[in-house]
Amino acid sequence: xxxxxxxxxxxxxxxxxxxxxxxxxxxxxxxxxxxxxxxxxxxxxxxxxxxxxxxxxxxxxxxxxxxxxxxxxxxxxxxxxxxxxxxxxxxxxxxxxxxxxxxxxxxxxxxxxxxxxxxxxxxxxxxxxxxxxxxxxxxxxxxxxxxxxxxxxxxxxxxxxxxxxxxxxxxxxxxxxxxxxxxxxxxxxxxxxxxxxxxxxxxxxxxxxxxxxxxxxxxxxxxxxxxxxxxxxxxxxxxxxxxxxxxxxxxxxxxxxxxxxxxxxxxxxxxxxxxxxxxxxxxxxxxxxxxx
Ligand code: NAP
Numbered sequence: 001x002x003x004x005x006x007x008x009x010x011x012x013x014x015x016x017x018x019x020x021x022x023x024x025x026x027x028x029x030x031x032x033x034x035x036x037x038x039x040x041x042x043x044x045x046x047x048x049x050x051x052x053x054x055x056x057x058x059x060x061x062x063x064x065x066x067x068x069x070x071x072x073x074x075x076x077x078x079x080x081x082x083x084x085x086x087x088x089x090x091x092x093x094x095x096x097x098x099x100x101x102x103x104x105x106x107x108x109x110x111x112x113x114x115x116x117x118x119x120x121x122x123x124x125x126x127x128x129x130x131x132x133x134x135x136x137x138x139x140x141x142x143x144x145x146x147x148x149x150x151x152x153x154x155x156x157x158x159x160x161x162x163x164x165x166x167x168x169x170x171x172x173x174x175x176x177x178x179x180x181x182x183x184x185x186x187x188x189x190x191x192x193x194x195x196x197x198x199x200x201x202x203x204x205x206x207x208x209x210x211x212x213x214x215x216x217x218x219x220x221x222x223x224x225x226x227x228x229x230x231x232x233x234x235x236x237x238x239x240x241x242x243x244x245x246x247x248x249x250x251x252x253x254x255x256x257x258x259x260x261x262x263x264x265x266x267x268x269x270x271x272x273x274x275x276x277x278x279x280x281x282x283x284x285x286x287x288x289x290x291x292x
Contacts, residue, residue: 001258002151004230004265006143009150010273014059017280021060024287032287033062034118034279035084035093039077039103040070045096052094055276061283064090074103078111085113092118092286094279115289118282121168129172132179136282141173143274144209144230146281148183153207153228153263160186161201163218163251164211169232173209198222210251220256228263232271 025031034056036049049065056063066080077095084093093116099105109117114124120136128135137145148155160177164170170190177186186207191198202208202222210218211232223229233251241247250267258264265271 001261002263003258004147004151004263004270006147006265006270006272006274007268009147010143010277012150013146013277014055014280017277017284018059020284025060028291031060031062032092032283033064033090034283035064035066035090037066037068037077037080037084037093037095039068039072039096039099042098045098049096051276052279055280056283059280061280070100072100072103074107077103077108081108081111085111085116090116091290092116092283094119116286118279118286120172120282126167126172130175132181136285137176137278138168138172139278139282140169140211140232140271140275141176142278142281143276144173144232144271145176145183146278147230147265147271147274148207148228151263153183155183155207156185158186158206159189159204160207160209161189161191161205162209162211163191163198163202164213164232165190165192166211169211170209173211177207212251214251215249216251216253218252218257220253220260223257223260225260226262227260229257229261229265230271231265231267234267234272 021031036052038045038049053063068077084090095108109121110123112122114122117125117136120138125135129137155177162170162174174188174190177184178188189201191201199222203224205224205227207228208223209230213233215235229252231250231252235249236246237249239247248268
């Protein structure tokens, strides 16, 4: 069994991005610029945005955060998005989710200029991805595909079972892995909350991807010997032995499952760091596309 070290791969990609950004700065005196819009003070969102700023800094990119109050109206948020859409200094931006309930998320995502939609959530980019055309891929699926590529995991003709069909992970990932591409060319099964006998599907998987948001859902009896297991889930579990009072676990029961796998991603240190770096990859891509 080999552990897929997402942290190390993400660090290597960051070094590549950093070198490219340094060259861009040398040649043009400009640097890719990522912005984030943060509505309210959700602690997890605050942490995510702070870590995105840190990531940008670590590779020499510029970053900025537009902070709006919890009570911001939908039209005020749309105005801020419109401002960022027009601002030529900003190559890409994200609207940190979740948004307060009174704001229509679909309307907000649909108002982002697709050329700056580095989260890859705009229907235009998802549609282009479906058609196999150049687009921004959503960060988590993009990071996972990049992990498979860098570990040279053969995907062609393999049966991939994706647990979860969310718009940001399961659905786009299932499309990316079934396309005529490398990594790709998989035969993909998607399971969700209405799937009957999930185990019948998961035990057929050469590649099993768990993105359902249920702590340690995937147990050893659900996994085929020699499977590649990618764990997208991330959960805080109370743990008094840790100074923080919690430990992190995924959608896979790692201790049980690892011994059966050919490859497995740990939590933390697997998919998470790749999601962060994928946003930087998209920002660099947006910058380059803008200069063409
Ligand atoms: P989500 O939007 O909550 O979607 C969960 C999906 O799993 C849904 O399609 C749901 O089915 C399905 N599901 C839930 N319970 C199930 C069950 N018991 N059996 C079968 N299917 C079930 O979640 P998400 O945003 O895709 O995220 C999934 C997990 O990944 C979460 O733990 C999240 O925190 C984590 N995550 C991690 C990263 C990272 O960078 N590491 C990034 C994104 C998300 P229905 O569609 O039928 O409701």
